[in-house]
Every structure is written in structure tokens, then in C-alpha cells.
Amino acid sequence: MQVTYWAEHAWLDTNVEPGVALEVTDGRITAVRKEAEAPPPGAVVLRGLTVPGLANAHSHAFHRALRGTVQVGSGTFWTWREVMYQVASRLTPETYFSLARAVYAEMALAGITAVGEFHYLHHAPGGVAYSDPNAMGEALIAAAADAGIRITLLDTAYLSSGFGKAPNKHQLRFSDGTAEAWAERVSALKSSDHALIGAAIHSVRAVPAAQLSTVAQWAEARRAPLHVHLSEQTAENDACRAAHGCTPTRLLADHGVLGPRTTGVHNTHLTNEDIALLGSSVTGTCMCPTTERDLADGIGPAATLQREGSPLSLGSDSHAVIDLLEEARAMELNERLRTRTRGHWTAAALLRAATEDGHAALGWHDAGRLEPGALADLTTVALDSVRTAGPVPRLAAETAVFAATAADVRHTVVAGRHVVRDGVHTLIPDVARALAESIAALRS
CATH class of the missing domain: 3.20.20.140 (Metal-dependent hydrolases)
Incomplete structure (x- = not known):
């Protein structure tokens, strides 16, 4: 499977870079390109700050x-x-x-x-x-x-x-x-x-x-x-x-x-x-x-x-x-x-x-980095929520760490597959209900 993700902002090593294309093949990142102008044709757009999973x-x-x-x-x-x-x-x-x-x-x-x-x-x-x-x-x-x-x-x-x-x-x-x-x-x-x-x-x-x-x-x-x-x-x-x-x-x-x-x-x-x-x-x-x-x-x-x-x-x-x-x-x-x-x-x-x-x-030594060869596991944090709106993009990492919460996660990608898209789990659409039912079963 091949897919290109375009991150509006991406955390590369220690810096936030605008407009980064991440090419993924068979669950791994194969190329990282800075393309600040616009998403390449056919790319999946990730608005916000994208960091390793x-x-x-x-x-x-x-x-x-x-x-x-x-x-x-x-x-x-x-x-x-x-x-x-x-x-x-x-x-x-x-x-x-x-x-x-x-x-x-x-x-x-x-x-x-x-x-x-x-x-x-x-x-x-x-x-x-x-x-x-x-x-x-x-x-x-x-x-x-x-x-x-x-x-x-x-x-x-x-x-x-x-x-x-x-x-x-x-x-x-x-x-x-x-x-x-x-x-x-x-x-x-x-x-x-x-x-x-x-x-x-x-x-x-x-x-x-x-x-x-x-x-x-x-x-x-x-x-x-x-x-x-x-x-x-x-x-x-x-x-x-x-x-x-x-x-x-x-x-x-x-x-x-x-x-x-x-x-x-x-x-x-x-x-x-x-x-x-x-x-x-x-x-x-x-x-x-x-x-x-x-x-x-x-x-x-x-x-x-x-x-x-x-x-x-x-x-x-x-x-x-x-x-x-x-x-x-x-x-x-x-x-x-x-x-x-x-x-x-x-x-x-x-x-x-x-x-x-x-x-x-945890033994996943090929994960946790946005670089060629790494597992294509990504997380995107919104920069336009009530908690994160305002600071300049170059401070996006500081905003994410010191102001954002789990509720600001917009996308989660594992092995190149979109598991969470726009804040919704693609495999288990109603996670709250799944939690409530599984916990209730232990109390019955």
C-alpha cells in the first residue's frame, strides 16, 4: 500500500517545519519532503502539528x-x-x-x-x-x-x-x-x-x-x-x-x-x-x-x-x-x-x-521518528482548538505539550493506516459506548 500524507506542520527531530510530505509504502515512511506551498496531488492532508505516534x-x-x-x-x-x-x-x-x-x-x-x-x-x-x-x-x-x-x-x-x-x-x-x-x-x-x-x-x-x-x-x-x-x-x-x-x-x-x-x-x-x-x-x-x-x-x-x-x-x-x-x-x-x-x-x-x-x-526501535525507514506511525494535534489557537506555528510543539490535551488529537495513523480520522476512530466508531458497556459488564 502506498499513500502520501501532507502535514501542515511536522515535528522533525527538534524543529517544527511547515508543509511536510510523508511518503508511505507498506507501513513505513519512504521519503520526507518539505513542500510548504501546498499538498501534492492525491495527498491526505493532516491539518495541525504532526508528530511521531x-x-x-x-x-x-x-x-x-x-x-x-x-x-x-x-x-x-x-x-x-x-x-x-x-x-x-x-x-x-x-x-x-x-x-x-x-x-x-x-x-x-x-x-x-x-x-x-x-x-x-x-x-x-x-x-x-x-x-x-x-x-x-x-x-x-x-x-x-x-x-x-x-x-x-x-x-x-x-x-x-x-x-x-x-x-x-x-x-x-x-x-x-x-x-x-x-x-x-x-x-x-x-x-x-x-x-x-x-x-x-x-x-x-x-x-x-x-x-x-x-x-x-x-x-x-x-x-x-x-x-x-x-x-x-x-x-x-x-x-x-x-x-x-x-x-x-x-x-x-x-x-x-x-x-x-x-x-x-x-x-x-x-x-x-x-x-x-x-x-x-x-x-x-x-x-x-x-x-x-x-x-x-x-x-x-x-x-x-x-x-x-x-x-x-x-x-x-x-x-x-x-x-x-x-x-x-x-x-x-x-x-x-x-x-x-x-x-x-x-x-x-x-x-x-x-x-x-x-x-x-517497548522494543519498537524503528518507531518514534518521522524519517525514511521508520514505521509510519503518526499523530496530528489540532492547532485551532480553544486550547491551541493563537501562538505562532514555530511554537507549535510548545503549544501541543503545554496546552493541548488528548481531545485535540485529530489524526492517528498506524503502519500508514488512518486509525483515527478527524477525531473519530475508524474501526470502533463509538468508543465511549464500547467503554461504558465493557465496564458495566464487570459490575453486573
Whole structure:
């Protein structure tokens, strides 16, 4: 398939250029030409600012069903978790497919072209395996295909409820018993054009120290991405010190988990030594600011981590909102609150975290750039909405990052195919209804 897209404005590397033609053949960009005068004959016109597709590097799709319901009363991450367990207990492969399909369609509407699904809901209630042991993971892969986006299924090892503790009744669905059994099950999953298979360690409290290396070696052998929730809560740090005499970051380092294909999610409560370990190993950091503030987790040292060598990516995590532009500016605005100074990242740097570096964290190394050879995954943000109208075009990137929202996404293109056109999903026309029905099915 061949198609030419003409972007009214396009973000090329670090600059906004007017009138850019993007030639696409078989799902990849084959040429990038600056044609500011007018669209070439037959080109599909993209009005607004076109950037590489956004990468949502950390998602728990079923958490979308919690939106709104967990905003009543007070509490902590740990009280929120009990509500989350109740939703997880009701999911089947069929209902999970329906929910995830709608959630991934919502992501497409927000300009997200690839998602990293941190997937630990593996088995039936009580921990009994389905006839297809990967039925839940396959449901997520199929849901992403139906919604028209790419997925990296980060199949997650989750074996214990805490240091030296067996899984609780809710967590039996998550556990394979041992890391070896986890590896055997995950090895049956296969990548495809729209799906990659990666690995995850839920956290140091959920995988015994002696089994961390099994997960890391599985990922290393396949050169697959490896993600891990890291120091999201101070309670995790305290429990790790009590059990092992070190921080979670040091424990991961000592068992071979850190490295360039590894991403720590949150990385909130770190020591200076932790930051040095992550930076020197080029372990990535996925910040999820909307969830971190929603759960009252805290503000992580993102700027310091990046300076020390840890690449930054972004995720919507619990989907309190699904808006990568909000995640990008929230990282900067959180740092402003923490330091009482402005300008820690440029708009271009924040866009890079939301695009190229996010895709790299998910193993899509040929995505996240508007250049020949890259996957033809594009997002166009309107520059004429009530939020974005006014600034001069050369500041379009700043406008998009610091003023636009997911509601301003006009076009989403994946592999050269128009998935969202003029703000409407072309494969699932009524995404709101799909969300409402799939969430209602979990409450009936």
C-alpha cells in the first residue's frame, strides 16, 4: 500500500517545519519532503502539528474500569489496591478482551500508537490455568489489533505477596508458582507485526530475590524489553531493607536485572546510589505522573535520573486519564513544584520521551521518528482548538505539550493506516459506548 500524507506542520527531530510530505509504502515512511506551498496531488492532508505516534510505555488496561469509582473518600495506594483487586477478580478472557479493546481505542483517540501492557492477570480465579494458559495475554494482543495500535505485552512475573509471603487470595490469579513456570508459559507467546513479547518483574516484593535472574535471563536471551515497578512506595523500600539489607535498586542490580533493555517504572523514592546505579547501567525510567499524583505516590527525581544516563519514557498506568500530552507536561510541572524553578525540559525533550524513547523502551526501535525507514506511525494535534489557537506555528510543539490535551488529537495513523480520522476512530466508531458497556459488564 502506498499513500502520501501532507502535514501542515511536522515535528522533525527538534524543529517544527511547515508543509511536510510523508511518503508511505507498506507501513513505513519512504521519503520526507518539505513542500510548504501546498499538498501534492492525491495527498491526505493532516491539518495541525504532526508528530511521531505517542508511546504509552506503562498500562494496566483493566484499571480503566476504576476511573471515578476510586475518587470517593481518602486513603493510600494500599487502600486503592483493594478496590483494584475486586475488579481483577471479575475478569475473564472474553470480558478482558472487550474492555481492553475499548481502552486501546481510547488510546488511539489520544494519539497513542503503541502501548506497553504490564500484564499480570494470567489465570482463572483461584490460580487455575485456562485451557490456553495464555488466554488473557492473547486477549490483550487481539484487543490491540482490533483497536488498530501496536502492543508490547510485558508478561509479568508475580509470585508472592511480599518478602517471604505466599500470594494472597487475590494474587493467585497472577502467580505461576515459580519463575521457571512463568518462563515456560510466556515462551509460548509469539510476536507479530503489531505485537512484541516482553517481560516484567512486578516488583521486588512480588518476585523472590533468588528468582529475579530467571526473568532477567529470559528477557536477555530474547533481547526483549524488561520492565519492573521500582520504589513506587516507601513501604516497599523499608520491607526490602528489612529482608535483604539493601534498596530494591541494589537488589535488582545484584541479580542482573538492570541494563539498557530494562525500564524501571516510577523510580520514585530513590537514594543517590540508586540513581547512580540506574544511570550507569542505562536502565530506563518510565514516569507516570497522572497516576503517581492520583495515588499520592510522590514525585520522582526524573531530571536527575536523566542527567545520570537513564532515558525517560511516559505511561498512563492506572488510566486516571489517558493523555500522553498531560503526562509529558506533568513531568515538567511536577519538577517545577519540587524545585521552584522552571524549564527543566524543552517541549522537544518532552516529546522525545513521549515518542522515540517510549517506543525504544517497548522494543519498537524503528518507531518514534518521522524519517525514511521508520514505521509510519503518526499523530496530528489540532492547532485551532480553544486550547491551541493563537501562538505562532514555530511554537507549535510548545503549544501541543503545554496546552493541548488528548481531545485535540485529530489524526492517528498506524503502519500508514488512518486509525483515527478527524477525531473519530475508524474501526470502533463509538468508543465511549464500547467503554461504558465493557465496564458495566464487570459490575453486573
